[in-house]
Amino acid sequence: MSFRPDNHNENEEFSPLFMAGLMIRPLPRAPLNLLLQYTADHIQKSHPAILTRLEQIAGTVFLIQPTDFPHDIRLTIQKNHVSCQIEDEFMGLADVTICGPLLSLMDMMDGKLDGDALFFSRHLTIEGDTAALLTLRNAVDSDDIDLWAEIIASFGLLAGPAKAVLNLGDHLYQSLSRNMGLIGRAITLPLSKRCEGLEHDNQNLRNRLDHLDKMLTKTQNRLQSLSRKTKI
Amino acid sequence: MTKLDLICPAGTPAALRVAVDEGADAVYLGFRDETNARNFPGLNFSVDELAEGLDYAHGQGAKVLLAVNTYAAAGRGQPWINAVDNAAKLNVDAIILADIGLLDYAARTHPGLRLHLSVQASASNAAAINHYVKEFGIRRVVLPRVLTLPEIQGINQKIDIETEVFAFGGMCPMAEGRCSLSSYITGKSPNMNGVCSPASHVSYVQQGQDLKTNLADFTINKFGPREQAGYPTLCKGRFTANEETGYLFEEPTSLNVTRIIPELMEAGVSALKIEGRQRSKAYVRQVVANFRKAIDAAARGERLVIDMDNLSEGGKNTTGAYRKKWM
Numbered sequence: 001m002s003f004r005p006d007n008h009n010e011n012e013e014f015s016p017l018f019m020a021g022l023m024i025r026p027l028p029r030a031p032l033n034l035l036l037q038y039t040a041d042h043i044q045k046s047h048p049a050i051l052t053r054l055e056q057i058a059g060t061v062f063l064i065q066p067t068d069f070p071h072d073i074r075l076t077i078q079k080n081h082v083s084c085q086i087e088d089e090f091m092g093l094a095d096v097t098i099c100g101p102l103l104s105l106m107d108m109m110d111g112k113l114d115g116d117a118l119f120f121s122r123h124l125t126i127e128g129d130t131a132a133l134l135t136l137r138n139a140v141d142s143d144d145i146d147l148w149a150e151i152i153a154s155f156g157l158l159a160g161p162a163k164a165v166l167n168l169g170d171h172l173y174q175s176l177s178r179n180m181g182l183i184g185r186a187i188t189l190p191l192s193k194r195c196e197g198l199e200h201d202n203q204n205l206r207n208r209l210d211h212l213d214k215m216l217t218k219t220q221n222r223l224q225s226l227s228r229k230t231k232i
Numbered sequence: 233m234t235k236l237d238l239i240c241p242a243g244t245p246a247a248l249r250v251a252v253d254e255g256a257d258a259v260y261l262g263f264r265d266e267t268n269a270r271n272f273p274g275l276n277f278s279v280d281e282l283a284e285g286l287d288y289a290h291g292q293g294a295k296v297l298l299a300v301n302t303y304a305a306a307g308r309g310q311p312w313i314n315a316v317d318n319a320a321k322l323n324v325d326a327i328i329l330a331d332i333g334l335l336d337y338a339a340r341t342h343p344g345l346r347l348h349l350s351v352q353a354s355a356s357n358a359a360a361i362n363h364y365v366k367e368f369g370i371r372r373v374v375l376p377r378v379l380t381l382p383e384i385q386g387i388n389q390k391i392d393i394e395t396e397v398f399a400f401g402g403m404c405p406m407a408e409g410r411c412s413l414s415s416y417i418t419g420k421s422p423n424m425n426g427v428c429s430p431a432s433h434v435s436y437v438q439q440g441q442d443l444k445t446n447l448a449d450f451t452i453n454k455f456g457p458r459e460q461a462g463y464p465t466l467c468k469g470r471f472t473a474n475e476e477t478g479y480l481f482e483e484p485t486s487l488n489v490t491r492i493i494p495e496l497m498e499a500g501v502s503a504l505k506i507e508g509r510q511r512s513k514a515y516v517r518q519v520v521a522n523f524r525k526a527i528d529a530a531a532r533g534e535r536l537v538i539d540m541d542n543l544s545e546g547g548k549n550t551t552g553a554y555r556k557k558w559m
Contacts, residue, residue, distance in 0.1 A: 049245075049281075053274045111246065114515040117543045120461050120484075125438055131273050131431040134510075138274030141512050142244035217475070 029071075029086050036073065038154035040084040043145060046153075051080060053139035060132045063087065063094035066102035077136070096128035096136075109140055110147045235531040236493070237503035239297070239396060240520045243275045247513040248285045251294075254517055255524035258295035260328060261285065261509065262426075267315040268299045269352055270509040271426025279318050286322060295325035301350035302426045303331045313337065320345050328374070329353075330409055335368040348396070349373040352409035352423060358390035365393055372396055374505060376408050377487065378553050381499050388500030397496060399489045400519055400540070401507025403552055404428075405467055405482045413466040418448045429465045453484070460484070460547030468545075484546030490523070491537045492551055493530040515543055 044051055054077050062075040074087035074094070098105070100123055107113040108124075115137050118124035126133055148166065155162035240256035242248035251259045262268025264276040277285065282298070289296045298319045304312040312334055319327045320342035327345055329335050330352035338345055351374040355361045364370045372394040375384060388395055406413065408422075415421035418433040429447050437444040441457035445464035452464035462468055462484025471480055489496060489504070496504070504527065506519050522538045529536035541547050 056273065108512070108514075111250075111513045114512045114518075114543060116511055116545075117515065120545060120547055121542070122443065122455075122457075122459075122461060125443070126436055127438060128435075130434040130436070134272055134431045135274035137512070138244065138272065138510075142246055142274070144246050144249070214475075 032071070033085050035151070035154060036084045036086065038156075039147075039151050040082050042154045043150050044082060046150070047143040047145060050139045050143055051082070053142055054082065054135065055079065057132045057135045060095045060129065060136075061092065062096045062098060062132075062136065064105065065097060065099040066105060067100060069102045075136075094128065096126065096133045098124070098126055098133070100124040106147055108137075110145060111141060233497045234502070236497060236501065236527050237396075238520070238523055238527055239503050239505040241401075241506055241509040241511070241516060242285070243270065243272070243509035243511070244513070245277065245281050245285055247509075247516045248296075249288055250513045250517050251520050252289050252292050254520040256294050256520055257503075258297055258325065259285075259289060260297040260299055260505075262299045262301075263315050263318070265311055265315075266305075266424075266426050267302055267312050269301050269350075269422045269426045270299075271302070272510045273431060275510060279322070282318070282324075283322055286324065297326045297328055297348065298324045299328040299350065300334065301328050301330045301352045303352075303423055304334060305424065309333070316342070316345075326372070332368075335364070335370070339368040346371050350409075351376055351398070354407050354409040356387075356407070358387050361387065361391050361393070365391070372502065374398075377404050378407060380556075381492070381495055381554050384496075384501065384554075385499040394502035395500065396503035396505050397489075397501050397554075398487055398507055398552075399504035399523065400487055401511070402545070403482060403485055403487045403550060405553070411467075417450060417466060429463060434464055460545075462545040483548070485548040485550045486540075486544035486546075487552045488538075488540060488544070488549035489551055489554065490526045491535070492554060493526055494533075494535055496554075497530060511543075518543060 057077050058079045060077045062077075064073040064075060066073070071086045071088055074083075074085050076083045100118060104113055104118055104123055108115050108118065115124065119126065152159050152163045152166060237257040238255065239258050239260055240251035240254075242251055242259040242261040248259050248261065261282070262270055262276050263282070264278055265271065268276065270276070282296075286296050298315070300312060300315040300319065302312075312331070316327060316329075316334060316338045320338075325346065326348050327338060328348045328350045329338060330350040335347060335349075338347055347368060347370045349355055349361070349364050349370045349372070353364070353373075354376055355364060355373055356376050356379060361370075361373050364373070370393060373391075374396045375387070377398050379387070384395065384397065404411075410423070411428075412421060414428045414430075415424070418430055420427050420430045420433070422428040433448045435446045435449075437446065439454075443455045443461055444451055445453045445455070445461070447464040447466070452466065452469040453462065454470070455461045467481045468479065468484050470477060470483075487507070493504070504523065506516075506523060508515055508519070519540060522540060526536045526538055539549060541549055
């Protein structure tokens with residue numbers, strides 16, 4: 001199952017997930033936290049080799065900040081265990097902060113998207129302990145994780161109904177993605193064009209300023225040279 | 233002309249399976265320590281994982297090459313000796329070495345083990361390669377990424393072993409195995425520690441819409457809001473001198489030879505190597521699948537050019553030294 005539309009939406013923040021996030025925001029966190037931790041526990045149980053690769057960064061705290069989701073997620077690596085919780089008012093200092101569209105982050109975890117490519121294209125921003133981040137990325141990538149299967153499995157006895165609900169969600173998502181892409185473009189196109197025009201003007205002004213700067217430096221150098229010659 | 237072998241990176245067991253499934257003729261990998269030139273945190277194989285990987289690859293007709301291609305540290309060479317012994321014990325299809333001491337040890341102790349000369353040995357002329365053939369019986373040399381197509385052809389006419397060249401991925405413009413740029417600024421190099429610009433010394437800082445990439449607290453580059461980013465390696469840094477800002481050696485870019493595969497075949501090359509053991513299995517999947525198609529097309533006498541800018545550093549590709557000279 002993939003919740004990713006075939007056509008990558010350039011305006012990723014304005015997505016069905018963003019709208020869903022607005023609806024999720026007022027809900028109590030406890031059920032979401034349970035789902036997150038159950039999924040994390042299930043992954044750890046079914047892919048124990050990942051924990052071995054994570055041993056060297058025990059104690060590291062990752063703060064994941066999806067750009068299109070109302071909650072941040074705190075991932076804490078402990079010896080032989082990873083805890084995963086919603087964290088909206090994080091008062092401590094995360095060792096690593098990862099920021100990007102939630103679906104891209106999930107696709108990266110699922111092995112469908114390359115993290116370096118997301119970084120090159122600036123869809124992903126990272127700050128903090130780069131070595132710890134690489135350890136996490138390589139550990140997760142070292143085994144075949146089917147994230148959606150793991151989420152469904154974390155529902156236990158309710159896995160069947162959960163799968164049906166998620167399938168329905170997938171259909172809705174695909175349909176909404178197409179429509180919201182159109183709506184998003186209709187809203188942002190005039191503004192984007194105006195911004196591009198302003199940026200173009202801005203660049204022209206910057207170029208002219210650079211040119212004037214260089215001319216000024218040359219003139220100053222020439223004046224200094226003339227002044228030296230006059231003194232001689 | 234014989235069909236080119238496709239040699240693919242496997243940084244993890246999952247990447248190995250993906251590479252084999254997508255049509256790799258061989259995968260190359262390293263142990264989880266400083267004995268290989270991609271000693272990145274969380275990456276590489278344990279001895280048990282290598283054994284499982286060998287079973288999987290051989291089951292699908294693919295070969296496994298083990299890279300033990302850093303230089304053994306003075307006074308504590310045991311990890312390198314262990315790596316060579318484990319390679320022989322597990323019956324890897326070849327071992328990729330650079331250190332002449334290790335080449336000598338492997339040739340004497342395990343005469344049945346096929347030896348490849350790593351790019352880290354920086355053997356860039358026929359005389360050097362023939363010396364390795366004569367002394368250690370190497371069967372293939374991985375050529376440095378600083379040679380032009382005519383130079384590769386010239387070498388192939390004077391040697392009797394196979395040549396492997398880099399085809400995609402990180403575009404190292406330096407004499408590999410001899411580059412000290414990384415160790416100059418971080419104290420660690422790919423040659424001795426298996427890491428160029430080690431992650432422990434890398435930091436990324438967002439400044440509004442700009443991205444600053446730092447190495448050991450030196451700013452290596454600053455990317456504007458719409459610019460594609462790259463890794464903070466000194467050879468691809470952007471520097472300011474005499475009031476001008478620009479790239480000194482090379483800009484952030486990746487190698488891609490799909491457009492010159494027929495010329496590489498004519499130059500006598502035997503195998504194409506995809507760089508990127510440190511990249512994800514998503515990268516491996518896309519690059520290996522595309523190169524499988526391009527190599528198969530070349531074998532039919534066709535030219536299949538496949539851009540993979542989306543995976544490339546700086547969002548750009550180059551044919552590198554094969555078609556240009558830096559000096």
